[in-house]
Each structure stands twice: as C-alpha cells, then as structure tokens.
Amino acid sequence: MRIYQPLLFLALLAASASAAEPADPAQVAQTIDKLIEQPLAKANLQSAGPADDAEFLRRATLDLTGRIPTLEQVNAYLGNTNPGRRAQLIEELLASPAHAEHLARTWRELIAPDELPNDGNGGGLPVKQVAAFTQWLTTEFQANERWPRIVEKILLAQGAQPQAFYYALVGNVKGEATPEGAARGIAANFLGVQIHCAECHNDPFKAWKQSDFWGAAAFFSGTRGGMGRLEEKAYDGNSNTNVPKTKQNPPGPKIQGPAIAVPKTALKNVGAIYPARFLDGQVFADDKPQQLRPVFVKWAAALDNPYFGPAFVNRLWNHFFARGLVEPVDDFRPDNPASHPELLDLLTREFRASGGDVRHLIRCIVLTRAYQRTSRTAGLKNPEETLRLFGRMRLKVQSAEVLYDSLKIALAEKEIDLRTVDGKPRNVGAVEAALVRDAQYEFVKLFRTNKYDAADFTHDIPQMLALLNHPRLHTGGQVVPKLLAEKLSADDAVMRLYLTALARRPSAVELTEAKAFAAVCNDPRLAYNELLWSLICRSEFLLIR
C-alpha cells in the first residue's frame, strides 16, 4: 500500500513556518476560514450568516460537553455583554468535567461494537469493563493528555488495566483479543483506513492486499486475553513460532523477522505466511526477540505518521461538523481525497506542532467563523452545495446518552424513566424471570442513533410515540412546580420554560401562542406541563442546530 501523501502545501508550510511550535488558535482559525471561504467564493455561493448567541451557546455546550446548557449557564451567557464571550465560553466548557466525559463517551461509542462481546451463551454483558474503560478515557481527557500518549497507553495496555479492554472490544465476539481484530480496529479507529476486506482476500476496491492486512496483524499475534487480563507473549526470534504447521505451509525457508499464517477463516490464501509489515508497506524484518506491539505502536502513534495525525483531526472535524474532510471518516484512500486538502494539511500541521494537543486542536476549530455559522437555510441560493462546502452548519442528532442528559436538564429531573414496565422481575416461561434494566440503560437502548453519521435522524415510531405520549414527559418535571411556587407571571413562566428547554427567549409569536394555549387549557399547571412537553418534542430540541 502506498503512503497517503500529504500535499506539497504541507512541505511548503513546514518550511516557511516554525514547525516546532503550535500557532495561536485564533490565527489558525482565521486561516481555516480563508480555506473554507475561497471555494465558496469560487462557486459563487454566499455562506450563511453567523449563529446568534443562543444558537451558538446551545451548540457549543452540546458539542463540547454532551448536554444542553443549564438555566444558570443560559442566563449567565445571554446576560454577558463582553465582546470576548464566545472564546470565554469555549474555555469554560473545555475546562468542565463534562467535556472530558463527553469526549470519552464519544470515543467509546466509536470503538465499541453495537453488540458488546460476551460468552455467546448466557450473554452477560461486560458493562462494568466498558464503564471502567470509559472512566479511564475520561481521566485522560480531563488531564488533556496528548493524543499519541493516550493511544499508546491503550494499545500497550497490560493485565487488568481498564484500557486493555480495547482489545476485547475489537476482538472476536467472545471478547478475546485477536491479531485480525487488533489490526482491523487500530487501522479504522486510529489510522483512518479500512483494511477489513483484505483479511479474507485482496481488496478489489482499495489497494490493500492480504499481505498488508496480515502483515499488520502479525504484530499482535502474541497478544492474548481480552475480557479480563491482557498479556503479550514476546516474539522469540523464530518466525515460525506463531505459524501453525499445516499442509499448505510446511516449514520452509525461514522468514527474517516475525510472521503470521493466514487462518482458515479467510477466503483466499489460507496458510500463506506473511511477514510483519507496517501499513506503509515496509516489512519489519528484525528477528531479535522482542515485544512486537511496541514496535507497531511506535510507528502508528508517531506524530509524523502519515495516517495518524490526519485520521485524528478528520474525526475531530467530523465531531463538530457531522462530516469529515475525508468521508467516510475512516476511509482515507488516494482516490478519496479530502474536500479541503489544504485545510486537512493545516490541521495536521497543528496536530504535529502541538504534540497532538486535543484541546488546542478543538480551539482551532471552534474559534472559526465556519463553526459559528448559523444552521438556518433561509436565503441560501444552493443550500446543499453550501452545506457541502461548510458554508452553513449542519444540524446534528443528539446521541442517546447526550439526549438523556439533555432531558434531565430540560425537566430538571435526576432520572428520565421511560420504561413502560416496572423494574421488578416478571415471570416468563416456566422458570426464568425477566429483567428490565435501569432507566438510563433502557433509554439509551431505545434512542440509539447512527454513530457513523450524526446528521442521520433514525428515530421512528417507537421513539416518537415515547416522546409524544409517555406520561412522565407530561409532568413538567421539577421545572413547572418550581415556577408555580415562585408565582411567576405568564410571560415570565413561558420565558423560563424556553430558556430551560431551548436555551433562548421565546419570540413574540411564540409567546402569544403559548398564552393562547394556556387560556384554552384553563389550568396553569397543565398548560405549563404541556408547553414544556411541546418544547422537548421539537426538532429544535432533539437536534443540535
């Protein structure tokens, strides 16, 4: 496989600027904006105007901390007249514990399969291990540990370390670490390349061969364990050690360095022996006894690795814009170029110059005009093309965990329990008793979203029926009792509900409609309950605009 070559621009930039130092994020943001606005101008497209304070506040809070802003946060921000308030808000959000947790949850969602590994029989889920993995990631992001260090810690994990669970998540269905699982997972998660087809046959669409796939897998042939304990058996200097003798591969001329045999599960070339090989095509022919994981990780997580930096910054861009500069985000290929190659190079340069500083890169992105544009389409000549060129913000769907936390805030409740049966076991069949798990677990199961496309609204009848009709969403949470106890006027009460649920003040039309609705209801409590319900059922609430 040929190296994905950054463009000449990078070389020029590196030569002209001080490659060792990260630039001021505000400056980087300005350059990003130029690189976005040039193609728009060339296409004769007007970009959308800036998002107003309310739109920006809600979007930034959701994107950076995984929940809507609280009433206090809304009042503080909307009452802040300081011209630097957006940058100030960004810093506050980055410093909050919720930010680290949100990044950790996002990564865990990307890495973990929909069906968690289990014994395949009774099927007990490794919920504790996944939680420990997520908690570990949260701690890393909280300390703003550099991305290469985080990846190293994950991939070189030992024993019962919580981050060792990565290998179970990318391993086989039972959660056992496998060389092919590790190769496949690491390539997609951290290097932005899809090599999975080449596990069984040379990929007809991309240039990956089985020798590439299994060459990468060879570095993980000594990695064992997964669900509980992980260990690596070092390479012992004999390339034939990990290669089972079969009819197809009698012991023949010794390969220099570690090697692996293609197992029966492949379609083609079963039994073929491939030497350890980095994904840039270089064979690792060192036959000294040694641990092999560190060798691969040293290559993969290097700042100047041609895949590592671009893959990360592309995912980060995708987190905010719901589209990568390369799409799909883990499908970097020579024939799948970035929509904005110079922009990708610029972010890659900042990745390298900052040592993979996650918060620095986030600042570079969220300080841009591009990120702070409105999602409104009114007045746009060609909304779809404008969107594709990042001339307007795309609306995103809140993931299930994020929606759960947002609803807790909107209703001021400690828990959102939409289970329709109580938590007590009920009898099914002659012996077993059935179990409904806790409220958050069942909610997340019901409202799961498309983790590969944050702009894809996938909820259907069951989810909408729950939102429309579940009695607990019509109770006004703790918000309505509070505003009644405070004896707020109708205007103030409506204001309170909008600020709480939608992080903004109602328009004149909305205020009039709300009061007309209240008059029809003839009961303030009922009116406010239903008004709050109508706010959380809105597209504006469920989506991130």
Add this chain to the structure above:
Amino acid sequence: MNLYSSLAAHVSRRDLMRFAGASLLTSLSSPWFRAMAADAARQQEKRKSCILLWMDGGPSQAHTFDPKPGGEYKSIATAVPGVEVTEYLPQLAASMKDMVLLRGMKSNEGAHLRAKYHLHTGYNQVSGFEHPALGCIASAEIGQPDSDLPNFVTIDGGFDMLNGGRAYLPAPAYLGQKHSPLMVLDPDKGIENLRTVGDQDLMRSRLNLLNNAEQRFLADHADVSVAAKQAATQRAVRLMQSDRVKAFDLEQEPAAVREKYGKHPFGKGCLLARRLIEAGVPFVEVFRRGWDDHGKAAVKVKERCQWMDPIMATLITDLKERGLLDSTLVVWMGEFGRSPVSAGNHYTQAWTTLLAGGGLQTGGTVGKTNSDGKQPGATVVDRPISVGDLFATICQALGIPYDKELMAPGDRPLRLVEKTGKPIQELF
C-alpha cells in the same frame, strides 16, 4: 457517503416540500394518502406474510415433533399416514396436513446467544459486522414503505433474563433503523405509548402547538434531519389515529375466538399475530421463552404442550378458515434442538423445525433422523437441512429473492441469505 446511511432511505427533497405545508393532523385526509391506501389494499391480495413462533431456549425435538422408539413420550398418529408426533400434541396431529416437519435440521452453533443470532439472521455471528434479522429483511423486501402500520412486529420479546441471560432482539443492521421491529411487550397492552395522556381536545391543541412551531422551524431550516424528524413524528401520529391500529387491540376480537386462543400469554400473542397479518403486517414474531431444559424435559415439555398444542392448532385452523393460510407462512423454531432421548443439553446435529401454510406442499416431513442404534435421533440420515436452506425456503415462500445481493457497509456485497442456502424444492 457514510457507512450506514448509504442504504437507509433518506427523506427526499420531494418529501421536504410535502411536509413543509402539511399539518400533523390533516395529513390523513390528503388525497395522496387516500390513493396510496387504496393501492396498498389492492396489492394486499398478492402479498405473503409470516408468523414466526420463536421457541427461545431450544425445544426438544424428541419430545415434540420427532418421536423416537424408546423415547420418554409415546407417539401418536397424525392426520398424515406414516407421520407421528408425541402424545401431548393431539390437536397439532390433527392439523398435520397443513404442516411440514423439517426433521433434518443440522446447524453449527450451540451457544444460546450466538445460536439465536444464527437462527434469526441465517449467518454465524462475526466481529465487526452485523447481519439483519429475518423479520427486518421481510420488512425491507415485502413491506410497504408508506404503510401506517409497522412492517415487522415482535410480541413478548423484550426482556433480558434475571440470571443474566440475554434476549436476542431482531435488529435491522445495515438495512436501516426504519426496519426495526415495533415491539409489543404485552399482547393485552398493545403498542407501548400508543395511548395518549389527556383527552382528545387537549391532544389536538398541543399537537397544533407543536406543529406550528415545527412548520416555522422547517421553513427556516430546510435540512434533511429536520424533515426526517418531522416525518417520523407524522408516522407516529398517523398510527395513533389510524383505524387499522385497532388490529393491536385484542378486545376487538369476538369473545368466542378469544376463548379458543385462551388466556395463556402465548395464545394472546398468536391471536394478536393473526390480527396483524389480517391487517396487512407482513411479518410478526411471537416469542415464547423458557425451553432451555437442562434436565426434567419430560416434565416441562408436557406442561408446555398443554397450552402450545391447542394454541398452535387454533392458529392454523383460524388462518385456514379465514382463507389466510395459503398466504401466511407459519414458522416454529428455536435456536437449536436438544440431545437425543433425554434432551438434557443443547444439540445441533439433528433437530426439528416446523412450517405450516404459506402455499407450501405440506402434509409431510423433510429429512430423517436415525431410529436405530444407541442414540435414536442423534444423526440426520436423510436430507440434512442447513440454516441457510431453511432461510432460503422461508424467503422463497414469502416472495423474497433469497440470493439477492446488497451492498453492505464497507463496500461489502452480501447476500440476504448465506450463500450455500438453497430452498427445499419439494415444498414448492
């Protein structure tokens, strides 16, 4: 194009325009909807449907449909000469002409959850990729895209076990969320959250309140995700107000019929399934858990036959009397069988599934297990049937092209049915 949405149906620009002006409440009377409903009714005549009776845990074939000499139960004759079933299934024995016993089942997965996946998707579970369940495939292939009723309904399938045993929930995988089943947890309660809080007037006025805001928002944000959200809301409201949703209400069934199906949850589930098939839902899966007998199968299966025999026979007869049996395939199966004779453990080498109706050539058996030797029933001696074969057969009966290839995420061409599967030609 991202991985998953390459196959999921996006709301088109046409739909964006359509929804821009529509109100949540008035869409029912729009002319386009009436025309479509009429068209759907016409198409109904040609459509096939399926009721899958999922016997979770792996029912013992020796104690049900493949009796062997020296077995723990006696066997009885059925309406088809030469075919016998065990003694506690007399009513099903009488319905044998409408059934076919697939006694040659041979599979390769003996762990519960992986086997449930295998018998729901036709594929063995692999890491890094998910296959769609049969009901989801049916929803995608023979379901009506704009139907007000869901295309796939599961009944009583919702819960994990207290001891940690997981329920496999049918999932649409790369076919897209819209082919997820609608889950009815309790047949008596019907669809979760279908009933609204408050009276009709309150519902109307708050839906209006919501709708006004939604229309303004869409006008300002003509974005695909907004249109999709509003379309999903419309589908939910349409279902709430649909006449056809009465199909989910067992109280609408005459008392005499309800008595025939009885008070057992499985009976109510089967009655609900029949009603849904009648109303045009193409695939209904009725779950019944508790078949995983690791000991005392003789006692437990006899207990279960007390309700299962009359209920299944009632279902088949009921479908027949309503002229629905030819167009409705009934499938009875679990994730594997049980060990020969004593049924003490999971067994994959020789077990039985059952098909009824569906326009198939019924009234017989396919595949045979040994009746001699130390372990009668241990091996398939004639006509082994793989899970792929079973799936190809079911697909063919339902009018689904079993060898159709779709492009799954990651540019992976994938057949609906695992590629070695072939339909059992004798049944057509």
